[in-house]
Amino acid sequence: MKRRIPIITESDRLLPYYLVDVGSSWNQEHIVRPDGYLYQWIQCIEGEGELLTEGKTYRIKEGMAMLLLKGTPHEYYAISPSWIVDWIVFDGQQVEPFLRQTAGTQSSGALYVLRPDILLSKIQHLLDIQQSEGNLKGIQCSSVIYSLLTDIVQYTSIHPNHSAIHLNNKLKPLFDYIDQNFSRPLTLEVMAEITGVTPQHLCTVFKKTTNVRVFQYINSVRIKKSKELLLQNPQMQIKEIAYLTGFEDANYFCTVFKNLEQISPNQFRKLQLKIRK
Structure with missing residues (x-):
């Protein structure tokens, strides 16, 4: 001792x-x-x-x-x-x-x-x-x-096999799936099947692990990809970028973008391209 x-x-x-x-x-x-x-x-x-x-x-x-x-x-x-x-x-x-x-x-x-x-x-x-x-x-x-x-x-x-690391490892296939399929419609049922849990349990585990809801996370991935497209393709229209990153509606894309970035997609593109000159 x-x-x-x-x-x-x-x-x-x-x-x-x-x-x-x-x-x-x-x-x-x-x-x-x-x-x-x-x-x-x-x-x-x-x-x-x-x-x-x-x-x-x-x-x-x-x-x-x-x-x-x-x-x-x-x-x-x-x-x-x-x-x-x-x-x-x-x-x-x-x-x-x-x-x-x-x-x-x-x-x-x-x-x-x-x-x-x-x-x-x-x-x-x-x-x-x-x-x-x-x-x-x-x-x-x-x-x-x-x-x-x-x-x-x-x-x-407080329960066996519910630590943050364990849950994160359990969700890794889903993170990979979202990253590879962000441009396609993503349903809770398919994502739950990939993770091997029920849709309700997926929502609970995802929020516990990441501190955000699953569709909030998907939107954050899509907005990240959209920022890359905005800068890589200065002439590409906003509605096309919205479509390529999984948003069916350009207005909704602009709303989500502004909520996350505090500026519109067009403002973001102009500001970043000006900085890079």
Whole structure:
């Protein structure tokens, strides 16, 4: 078992993220905190445990982790003979906005981890920094904690195989299909068949993965292609460019273009060609 408790200076507390405690290969004891604690990431290595928080009970086993928010009452304990975990305790001015706004995390709970090795390597890196000599440990740890938080966004989910990376990989055939067929009519039914899910589930997964609706994404691809045609073919009419990029109606094409680019296709062409002279 390894554990390092850094000396936290006033300058450390001004960092966006700072380390409070870190441990690895820890045989987790029974913890009860009725008033909560700081932010914690506790990742299961071996065995099983239970987490009680916010009126819910979660079973935590290998391939899973707990993310506990600051000030949230909780209790956790082993339910197997031993429960081995790696963990960090952290805080900082940017932790809450990152978790709530960027990660969309509103409550403490259990998460499935798609790539446990990536997150565990960050915990080991924090231990290595604390064991090293130097005056920049606080800044170095801040950087690693931010990296670990971005990994949590990419490689974890509340359901198995629903992490951002997994969903993005699942949608890759669809991204390729849209890129190759943007000029043709694209239906939700065909796109769902390519992805191997129902149309309704495709809409849900696509929005979760890209943060935009599927047809918004298609329009963005079409407008990107139209910008290329506008500049490559200065004499080509707008209605022809609209048709070549999958828009049946030139007026609708102009409306979508202006919504995305804040100027009309003609204005865009004139401005860019003037800049290039």
